[in-house]
Amino acid sequence: MPYLLILPAGLWLIVFFVVPAVQLFATSLYDPSGSLATGYAMTGDLGNYPRALGDYWPQLLRSLGYAAVATLACLALGFPLAYAIALKAGRWRNMLLVAVIAPFFTSFLIRTLAWKTILSDTGVLVGLLRHAHLLGADGRLLATPFAVVAGLTYNFLPFMVLPLYASLERFDRRLLEAAGDLYAGPVAGFRRVTLPLAAPGIVAGTLLTFIPAAGDYVNAQLLGTPRTAMIGNVIDSAFLVRLDYPSAAALSFVLMFAILVLTVGYLRRVGAGALDAVS
Amino acid sequence: MRRPPLDPETRALLAALTPRPAAKRTTSRRAVLAGFGAAALAAVGGCGTEGTQQTEQSCTSTDTSATDKKLAFSNWPQYLDVDDADDNRHPTLDAFEKQTGIRVTYHEEINDNDQFFGKIQNQLAHCRPTGRDIIVLTSWLAGRLISLGWVQELDPAKIPNVRANLLPSLRSRATDPGGRHAVPWQGGLTGLAYNASVTKEVRTVDELLTRPDLKGKVTMLTELRDTMGLMLQSLGHDPAEFTxxxxxxxxxxxxxxxxxxxxxxxxxxxxxxxxxxGDIAACVGWSGDIIQLSAQDDRISFVAPDSGIMLFTDDMMVPNQAAHRSNAEALMNYYYEPETAAKLAAYVNYICPVQGAQDAMTKVDPDLADNPLIFPTPDLLGKAKEFMPLTEAQSRTYNEKFQTVIGT
Structure with missing residues (x-):
């Protein structure tokens, strides 16, 4: 019976994940000297991996770096927000939750394009920053790494807020009162009661933010420069422009693998280590 | 203090990722996975891919136009006239339907050459129908499709207007040897553009690349042929023939x-x-865009640097296995009537490839009849070059180099 229940999802996963992933892996082993007209021979050439990595490691590192910064920014912005919605918002709670999700009613592309207007050289924000001498007369925000990370942070913020909210919402505030009775100040109370109880939400939120952000290419394309290109942009151009399918497939696998390794390391550390340390 | 409970999802995720002693299981999960993987690999990807070259013999198409008065036409957005009152009506296309009784399904679905190629390549590589009777692609990509044998040869007898009215400069083109597979829909020029409210006039590619007041305010195009065509010309090389x-x-x-x-x-x-x-002061841009921008804002202008500009056309083709070739030829022929071509050009603002349309334009919209970006003067056309056709190997080499410079 349990096997019957996992059948639909299992089939879905096999058809739409396992089979394409295997095909992608096979493509990454094709003879790179093949072409569209003559076809690609299956040579099991593992050399595509070191070649692709040798050419594009800067973009790969940059992607992981940008995604990490954006994830931290999401956490810094998202935690107070989720905390306020879950514990302080009272009857405004549902409305605030809707407000968090509201941007999803607009397309991802439109939202990212809107950042071009917000950060525009001739816009209000840049004008104010220049006026305050926080930005030189020729300084700009658009087409900088800042713009790319800001776009990533904005676009993935709800993925951080919602899991945080879900874990804080179940939080029993009497635990904090009890901590206070036991002479814990606000800081100690936060560190030793609130934070550990929010840990599952932090773990889920950071993963849901980091993983898609590392593979994103829209923000870098629309808000960045040639020097902020991410690995997603490279894969996009390898598949569609250069028609270099073996390299594109190899890079896709490298990205998948890098994210998997980071995720496993993170889960083990946070899941087994950090939580133990707190308790 | 007890260790706080993890939520079930995280716990399950952790459990799945943490290896445990395999003693309890008779077959280890890893062995099962490995077996699955190997089997799937053998089944799906063991043998590489086949070549995709087609010929008249290997991929024949049947034409059902005589009995089936239909036509599926795929084009770029804003590339066909629309009625002032109703965005869904296209006056020239409606007139064609009335005149011929052919029902046209018009799709504005082509946004990017490379992406559209990705969309149709699987069908065409295996000689399967794409469901489209006319597709419009930029000439360099049209050239790739033609050399792969993926498009049908047209019957010159059925397109007399094209034979009579196609601009002489577009007649013998390297992307379509013999001129029997592709018919230009519209053309365009790639040159420089600047916004006079932000900067003073920009006349040359070198100014664009070095003038200090433009620093950080210049963009160029991701299309290799446009950007590198201008770059080659700025060094005095010929984009139609370079080493x-x-x-x-x-x-x-x-x-x-x-x-x-x-x-x-x-x-x-x-x-x-x-x-x-004004975020960009000057850039490499396409003539049609710049006409439309300058109509709204006269501080934006198009510049043809003396070193030279690029000419491109977007070509109509009938892909293999499209079932309505004669209907498609009727449409191509129709759009090469000068009056129809003028009506179309008055709306889309790109270069009109039809001789005689300029005269016809004096009746449609006299203001546009002497716009050099729609009807280029011989002087302007003299500066314009087409990019040389690249073999697949060349295309990959050049693209690899170019993509590295543009960051990807």
Whole structure:
């Protein structure tokens, strides 16, 4: 019976994940000297991996770096927000939750394009920053790494807020009162009661933010420069422009693998280590 | 204090990722996975892919036009006239339907050459129908489809207007040897553009790449042929015939400009709003976009540098296995009537490939009849070059080099 229940999802996963992933892996082993007209021979050439990595490691590192910064920014912005919605918002709670999700009613592309207007050289924000001498007369925000990370942070913020909210919402505030009775100040109370109880939400939120952000290419394309290109942009151009399918497939696998390794390391550390340390 | 409970999802995730002693299981999960993987690998990808070259013999198409009065036409957005009152009506196309009784399904579905190629390549590679009778692609990609044998040969007897009225300069083109597979829909020029409210006039590619007041306010196009065509010309080389060393020299010049921070970004059509806002002071752009922008804002102008500009056409083709070739030929023929061509050009503002349309335009919209970006003067056309057709190997080499400079 349990096997019957996992059948639909299992089939879905096999058809739409396992089979394409295997095909992608096979493509990454094709003879790179093949072409569209003559076809690609299956040579099991593992050399595509070191070649692709040798050419594009800067973009790969940059992607992981940008995604990490954006994830931290999401956490810094998202935690107070989720905390306020879950514990302080009272009857405004549902409305605030809707407000968090509201941007999803607009397309991802439109939202990212809107950042071009917000950060525009001739816009209000840049004008104010220049006026305050926080930005030189020729300084700009658009087409900088800042713009790319800001776009990533904005676009993935709800993925951080919602899991945080879900874990804080179940939080029993009497635990904090009890901590206070036991002479814990606000800081100690936060560190030793609130934070550990929010840990599952932090773990889920950071993963849901980091993983898609590392593979994103829209923000870098629309808000960045040639020097902020991410690995997603490279894969996009390898598949569609250069028609270099073996390299594109190899890079896709490298990205998948890098994210998997980071995720496993993170889960083990946070899941087994950090939580133990707190308790 | 007890260890706080993890939520079930995280716990399950952790359990799945943490290896445990395999003693309890008779077959280890890893062995099962490995077995599955190997089997799937053998089944799906063991043997590589086949070549995709087609010929008249290997892929024959049947024409059902005589009994089936239908036509599926795929084109770029805003590339056909629309009725002032109703955006869904196209006066010239409606007139064609009335005149011939052919029902046309019009799709504005082509946004990007490379992406559209990705969309149709699987069908065409295996000689399967794409469901489209006419597709419009830029001439370099049209050339690739033609050389792969993926499009049907047209019957010259059925397109007399094209034979009579196609501009002489577009007649013998390297992308379509013999001129029997592709018919230009519209053409365009790639040159420079600037916004006079932000900067003073920009006359040459060198100014664009080095003038200090433009630093960080210049964009160029992600299309290799447009950007590198202008770069090659700025060094005095001919984009219609160049060597790899010349390409490398032009690319070095571009790299210097990218490294110095002069070039802000490489763009598709999205440079237009930024140029209008003034985030971009000057750029490499397409003539049709710039006419439309300058109609709204006269501080934006198109510049044809003396070193030269690029000419491209978007070509109509009938893909293999399209079932309505004769209907498609009727449509091509119709759009090469000068009056129809003038009506179309008055709306889309690109270069009209039809001789006689300029005279017809004096009746449609006299203001446009002497616009050199719709009906280029011989002087302007003299500056314009087409990019040489690249073999697949050349295309990959050049694209690899170019993509490195533009960051990807």
């Amino acid at each position: 790899e060393a010349q390409f490398d020299a032009a690319l070095d010049k571009l790299r210097t400009a990218v490294d110095s921070g002069q070039i802000r970004r490489f763009t598709g059509n999205d440079y237009a709003p930024e140029l209008q806002r």
